[in-house]
Amino acid sequence: AKRYTKAQAIQWAMQRLGLEGGRPPTPGEMAAAKARLDRDRREEERKRARARDRAFDMWRKATPIMMDDRDGACAIVRAYLKHRAIDLAEIHALEEREIRGAIVEHWKTMQFDDRGHKAAPGYIGACMLVPFRDALGIVTGVHCTWVTEHGKAPIPTPKLVRGSVQGAVMRLTRGAHNLAVEDMPDAWRAKGLCDQVMIGEGIETTLSRSLRY
Numbered sequence: 001a002k003r004y005t006k007a008q009a010i011q012w013a014m015q016r017l018g019l020e021g022g023r024p025p026t027p028g029e030m031a032a033a034k035a036r037l038d039r040d041r042r043e044e045e046r047k048r049a050r051a052r053d054r055a056f057d058m059w060r061k062a063t064p065i066m067m068d069d070r071d072g073a074c075a076i077v078r079a080y081l082k083h084r085a086i087d088l089a090e091i092h093a094l095e096e097r098e099i100r101g102a103i104v105e106h107w108k109t110m111q112f113d114d115r116g117h118k119a120a121p122g123y124i125g126a127c128m129l130v131p132f133r134d135a136l137g138i139v140t141g142v143h144c145t146w147v148t149e150h151g152k153a154p155i156p157t158p159k160l161v162r163g164s165v166q167g168a169v170m171r172l173t174r175g176a177h178n179l180a181v182e183d184m185p186d187a188w189r190a191k192g193l194c195d196q197v198m199i200g201e202g203i204e205t206t207l208s209r210s211l212r213y
Contacts (some may be wrong), residue, residue, distance in 0.1 A: 048164055055131070055142040055163030062100035062129045074101035076126035080147035084204050091210045093174035099203075100129045106146055108157055123155045130203055132161075132168035140164045143203065170203065173210050 004012065025033070063069035065077060065088065078101075081088060088094055109122035125146050132141040141163025146153035175197070200206030 052140055052163045056139045058102075058104070058144075058162065059100060059129050059131045059139065059142045062102035062127075064097045065099040065101055065128075066094075066096045069101060071103045071126075073103050073126040076149055077101040077128045077147055079149040080126075080128070080151070081204070081207065083150055084208070086204060086207045086211065088207075091173060091207065094210075095171050095173055098130060098171050102127055102129060104129070104144060104146070106153075106155055106157075106160070107162075108160060109155055123153060125153050128203070130170045130172070132163065132165050132170055134168045140166075140168045143170060145203065169199075172203065172206055173198075 063074050065074055068074055078088060088096070088099075103124060104127035105121060106123040106125070110118060111120035111122075113119045123146065126148070128145045128147060130143045131139040132143065134140050141161055143165075144160050144162065146155060146158045148154075152158040198206070198209065200209055
């Protein structure tokens with residue numbers, strides 16, 4: 001990473017704030033700079049909100065993985081997982097409404113012209129969709145994996161995320177007592193029930209481990 005001197009860092013900050021010239025900014029310039037930063041923050045939050053909405057809509061329209069959709073996407077996803085030695089029917093308390101399947105266009109392989117208009121479609125195929133949820137259970141993003149019956153789809157980036165993942169997790173099973181994460185405190189207070197929480201990296205890896213419980 002490139003290292004900057006203190007003077008260079010100050011110069012960069014002045015440029016970022018639109019306060020170049022080497023003189024102290026006037027109150028009007030400071031107010032204008034703050035307004036620009038506030039405007040940029042609001043626009044960034046609007047972009048994040050739109051991305052979250054698109055992610056939730058994409059997942060909402062998909063079919064729960066143990067059901068069969070008319071396009072056959074869920075069957076392909078189940079076959080892919082079985083090829084990875086993961087039989088979903090053998091997983092106790094599977095979050096089968098969380099893991100979903102659909103035919104989805106891969107947005108990174110779309111082609112656009114110089115004006116930003118879509119010139120050619122991206123790869124279209126079966127996709128496994130799993131939502132990211134925050135501590136309140138709200139969907140903030142969705143993890144997409146394009147697959148075939150025998151492996152990941154033949155594209156450069158078969159895994160993509162839409163929306164936000166910060167402070168969120170994908171929920172794959174509900175534990176020995178069939179409890180969602182947010183239900184555990186009440187279950188403990190009311191009935192003394194307590195489940196282990198297993199945390200893993202990667203959907204397939206964590207599902208594989210779930211077969212042992």
